[in-house]
Amino acid sequence: MKEISAKEVQTVLEQGRSLNLIDVREVDEVEAGHIPGIFHIPLGLLEFRMNELNKNETYIIVCRSGARSGRATHFLESRGFDVTNMVGGMLAWEGEVQ
Template structure:
């Protein structure tokens, strides 16, 4: 499983790179703030919504601490998606939130 740090994601974000971020936290968790532009697909719905994703794109998976996003990363990898887990999740994120 590929992993990226929150600092690396923040640097890419601040450089204006187009990132495809999937936040797998529950809706009520996301309401407290998410990385700008992140799409919320709760972990329990990833299997049912993966048809919305494009296998030619790279996705960064995010959750609260990195555990659920790690499971989502492994699951999507098994279906041929290019996914990276953000280590430490939102607890490690120091950038802006929306």
């Protein structure tokens, strides 16, 4: 499983480059604060909504601590998606929050 740190994600975004971030937390967690520009798919709905994703794109998966995003990364990877887990999740995030 590919991994990226929250700091690396923050640096790329601060350089003005765009990333495809998928936040797999629950609705209330995302409403409490999320990285601007995320695409929200709760982990429990990922299996049913993965058709909304493009296998030709690269995605970074985000959750609170990195555990749920790790499960989501394994799941999507096993189905042919190019995905990377953001290690440490939002607990490690020091960048802008919406």
